[in-house]
Amino acid sequence: MRIAPLILFMLYACTVSSLEVKSWKTSQGSIVMYYNTPEIPMADIRLVFSAGSARDGKRHGLSRMANKLLMEGSGDLNSQQFKNKLSETGAQLYAGSLREMAFINLRTLTDPKYFEPAIGLLISAVSSPHYSRPEVEKAIGDMLIDISLKNESPSQIAQEAIWNQIFKDHPYSNYPGGRESTIANITSSELSKFHASHYVAKNATIAIVGDLTEVRAKILAETISSSLPAGQSPLKIPELTEFIPSNVYIETNSDQTHLRIGSIGISRTDEDYFPMIVGNHILGGGSLVSLLFEEIRNKRGLSYSVYSYFIPTEIKGPFVIGLQTNGEKQNVALAESLKVLRDFIEKGPSVESFNLAKENLISGFINQIDSNQKLIGYISMMGFYQLPLNYLDTFSKKVEEVSIADVRNSFQRRITKDFAIVMVGSKQQELNQNER
Amino acid sequence: MRIAPLILFMLYACTVSSLEVKSWKTSQGSIVMYYNTPEIPMADIRLVFSAGSARDGKRHGLSRMANKLLMEGSGDLNSQQFKNKLSETGAQLYAGSLREMAFINLRTLTDPKYFEPAIGLLISAVSSPHYSRPEVEKAIGDMLIDISLKNESPSQIAQEAIWNQIFKDHPYSNYPGGRESTIANITSSELSKFHASHYVAKNATIAIVGDLTEVRAKILAETISSSLPAGQSPLKIPELTEFIPSNVYIETNSDQTHLRIGSIGISRTDEDYFPMIVGNHILGGGSLVSLLFEEIRNKRGLSYSVYSYFIPTEIKGPFVIGLQTNGEKQNVALAESLKVLRDFIEKGPSVESFNLAKENLISGFINQIDSNQKLIGYISMMGFYQLPLNYLDTFSKKVEEVSIADVRNSFQRRITKDFAIVMVGSKQQELNQNER
Numbered sequence: 001m002r003i004a005p006l007i008l009f010m011l012y013a014c015t016v017s018s019l020e021v022k023s024w025k026t027s028q029g030s031i032v033m034y035y036n037t038p039e040i041p042m043a044d045i046r047l048v049f050s051a052g053s054a055r056d057g058k059r060h061g062l063s064r065m066a067n068k069l070l071m072e073g074s075g076d077l078n079s080q081q082f083k084n085k086l087s088e089t090g091a092q093l094y095a096g097s098l099r100e101m102a103f104i105n106l107r108t109l110t111d112p113k114y115f116e117p118a119i120g121l122l123i124s125a126v127s128s129p130h131y132s133r134p135e136v137e138k139a140i141g142d143m144l145i146d147i148s149l150k151n152e153s154p155s156q157i158a159q160e161a162i163w164n165q166i167f168k169d170h171p172y173s174n175y176p177g178g179r180e181s182t183i184a185n186i187t188s189s190e191l192s193k194f195h196a197s198h199y200v201a202k203n204a205t206i207a208i209v210g211d212l213t214e215v216r217a218k219i220l221a222e223t224i225s226s227s228l229p230a231g232q233s234p235l236k237i238p239e240l241t242e243f244i245p246s247n248v249y250i251e252t253n254s255d256q257t258h259l260r261i262g263s264i265g266i267s268r269t270d271e272d273y274f275p276m277i278v279g280n281h282i283l284g285g286g287s288l289v290s291l292l293f294e295e296i297r298n299k300r301g302l303s304y305s306v307y308s309y310f311i312p313t314e315i316k317g318p319f320v321i322g323l324q325t326n327g328e329k330q331n332v333a334l335a336e337s338l339k340v341l342r343d344f345i346e347k348g349p350s351v352e353s354f355n356l357a358k359e360n361l362i363s364g365f366i367n368q369i370d371s372n373q374k375l376i377g378y379i380s381m382m383g384f385y386q387l388p389l390n391y392l393d394t395f396s397k398k399v400e401e402v403s404i405a406d407v408r409n410s411f412q413r414r415i416t417k418d419f420a421i422v423m424v425g426s427k428q429q430e431l432n433q434n435e436r
Numbered sequence: 437m438r439i440a441p442l443i444l445f446m447l448y449a450c451t452v453s454s455l456e457v458k459s460w461k462t463s464q465g466s467i468v469m470y471y472n473t474p475e476i477p478m479a480d481i482r483l484v485f486s487a488g489s490a491r492d493g494k495r496h497g498l499s500r501m502a503n504k505l506l507m508e509g510s511g512d513l514n515s516q517q518f519k520n521k522l523s524e525t526g527a528q529l530y531a532g533s534l535r536e537m538a539f540i541n542l543r544t545l546t547d548p549k550y551f552e553p554a555i556g557l558l559i560s561a562v563s564s565p566h567y568s569r570p571e572v573e574k575a576i577g578d579m580l581i582d583i584s585l586k587n588e589s590p591s592q593i594a595q596e597a598i599w600n601q602i603f604k605d606h607p608y609s610n611y612p613g614g615r616e617s618t619i620a621n622i623t624s625s626e627l628s629k630f631h632a633s634h635y636v637a638k639n640a641t642i643a644i645v646g647d648l649t650e651v652r653a654k655i656l657a658e659t660i661s662s663s664l665p666a667g668q669s670p671l672k673i674p675e676l677t678e679f680i681p682s683n684v685y686i687e688t689n690s691d692q693t694h695l696r697i698g699s700i701g702i703s704r705t706d707e708d709y710f711p712m713i714v715g716n717h718i719l720g721g722g723s724l725v726s727l728l729f730e731e732i733r734n735k736r737g738l739s740y741s742v743y744s745y746f747i748p749t750e751i752k753g754p755f756v757i758g759l760q761t762n763g764e765k766q767n768v769a770l771a772e773s774l775k776v777l778r779d780f781i782e783k784g785p786s787v788e789s790f791n792l793a794k795e796n797l798i799s800g801f802i803n804q805i806d807s808n809q810k811l812i813g814y815i816s817m818m819g820f821y822q823l824p825l826n827y828l829d830t831f832s833k834k835v836e837e838v839s840i841a842d843v844r845n846s847f848q849r850r851i852t853k854d855f856a857i858v859m860v861g862s863k864q865q866e867l868n869q870n871e872r
Contacts, residue, residue, distance in 0.1 A: 039475050040802070040806055042802065042806060080725075080730070080734070083724040083725050084724075084725055084792065086724055087722065087724045087725050087792050087795070087796045088792065088795055088796070088799075089799065090795065090796055090798070090799020090800040090802075090803075091799075091800075092800070092803060107803065109799065109802070114799060138737075141737075141740070142740060145692065145740050145760075148691065148692070149692075152588075152690065254588065255584065256581065256584070256585075286523065288519040288520075288522055288523045289516075289519050289520055289523050294516075298516070301574075301577075304577075304578060304581050324581075356520065356523050356524065359523070359524055359526065360523045360524070360526055362526070363524075363525065363526020363527075363545065363550060364526040364527075364528070366476070366478065366526075366545070367526075367528060367543065370478060370807075370808070371806075371807040371808075371809070372806070372807075373807070
């Protein structure tokens, strides 16, 4: 029973030859990730840059605005002309930026009649955005509204606060949506400067999934890459020098309290990556079965939802437990969650939960790569973090190889004894890490 | 240029033979919709019942709770045992219910080793849920929290309010999440009774998409259908006897005002379906280019977002314009939106916007059916509303055949002169429909 999913997956991997991810560099130094799916005459092309809010410096919101405005006028087209032309192609073009990555994604038919103009628009957007003053003003207005909406959502407030508590002055503390004080005076020339230094070939991962031959993909990647200035590889993000546990209670008028418990987790290329994700699946990552769900919700009725996750990043990213509970129960929920976590770190998982988690991770993995949209996300991530090309093929094997001792040891070595704690609710109080 | 997307799509439809949707009835009278996609060894199986909140009667929330609890204990398994077994299969099982449809969806590998137990769990959930008292109590708690969260979200408040303003005492007014006053005392026996009369073979659409042969799909559908009592087809939902325009202002503490303008729209089998969706795409449905976006946001800077949509249902469903604006601008935003809408109804679309909308709808249609998840939604909808089997193949042709006069005529005949209007904000006032 424990081996079977692996065999099944490997069988699938062998018979479906197109599981092979290919990678090369363009002459300008962009990383290309390519995966052929010939079933539907469409393609996804995603360009990813290390140009998220970790690159904002003191100009919070600059990276997000630079990304948002790619599609609002570029080359010889203003915003409206650009959208009219895009509409004619039937393609979907969307952009996004978080802490590390900023991306733009084109989803288009591969028939040259649509493909060529759609690619032209992608290149125009990414290489020559105008950042015209009227569009910048609209973007400022939109981002200020985004912030006010975020501030109306207790769960989003808690989410941002846990990053701040963990990372403090480190660049990962920067909220991707920026701050009111800095957004309001971002200028066109700042945006152009940010764009010119970050949206460059040496900082680009070009991912291509779809009904394009390798030859066509090579020409395409070369065309895109050569439309960008060569530029420089970005500086590495510094590791967090020291994790300092701390607490914060943020007042809202909600009866529900949102709790986050945070620590330092793993990087994308972490040697403990697989033991940690198996362990987290047991602790609070599994959507059906988890220790936290069983103890906090099922047995004690303390919360509506409870979960845990790692966000693996270039450096070690956050480890977070999250839950939402009635304000009256916030203290008990915190104490019991800490107890479950500390017990898990001390004792490790049960054999039964360990086997169940591995089976579920392996047999469920195909769900993560079963459409072009999911694949483009996966392979662009692989390129961005320079994961091995056989990552998809070996995922199940790596999970299978994790032992119960690996999980316990890695959690004991890696997860801190004290935590960053955030509560957002209407029952302000001193937080206590030490109830057991 | 205008014909090409159609040709392309028809070419695609002809070469990819698997675009053919098949349908039959089981011996117990369930409708089966089947579509073979052999590329990946997975399948989606979705059972849809006419068992949404339109069937709640005065027991608001009953349909949602009956659906939510399908996976919380059934047959000889309690909730935890059920989830452990499901976890072993790697399958994803999820349920949902809105106003008309209630569904349960299984996404599983087709290897019999996983497929057979996963199907067993699907059948157990849909045919013999326990509705045990402890699980009912948890569901009551969850649904009360869902309502309190909804009441913290101005956009969700506006959303519900526009249904109420349009449908008043009609069953479509029933909020799928129920009401606090009724949820708190829903009983196990009520739930079992609702389940026994609605989750029956004659009320079931069984949709199957994936790597299953037609023979295997036939056996599967027969097995599922025969596990349910035959039961009765549900009564038709009555048409709304009369649409009565009305206004409401709902006070919140948000600086942003959420505006909805509503009227009566179209049914899924409406003879004006295609002219109306082409017209709506021009007016406010297009994500890139629309009249409302151009006039309200681009030219006048009145709103953050603005859009319009139809929700086609068994009877004529809602037509809604929505926007979010600064509270200070709410009056102007309302007046200008009404002006754009009334001008559009009076004059119809421009030739340029009309051609652009048709091209975009046709060349973008493939985006709606390019994964198993999207296909299962589409074909189960086709079965539920008894749309023609060639609906997917003829979509582009039907759009192409719409004339500019069809759009103007259908909007003039169908959209009312006065509207249901909802504002949610902090600047309470009398609403005026007649500013022009």
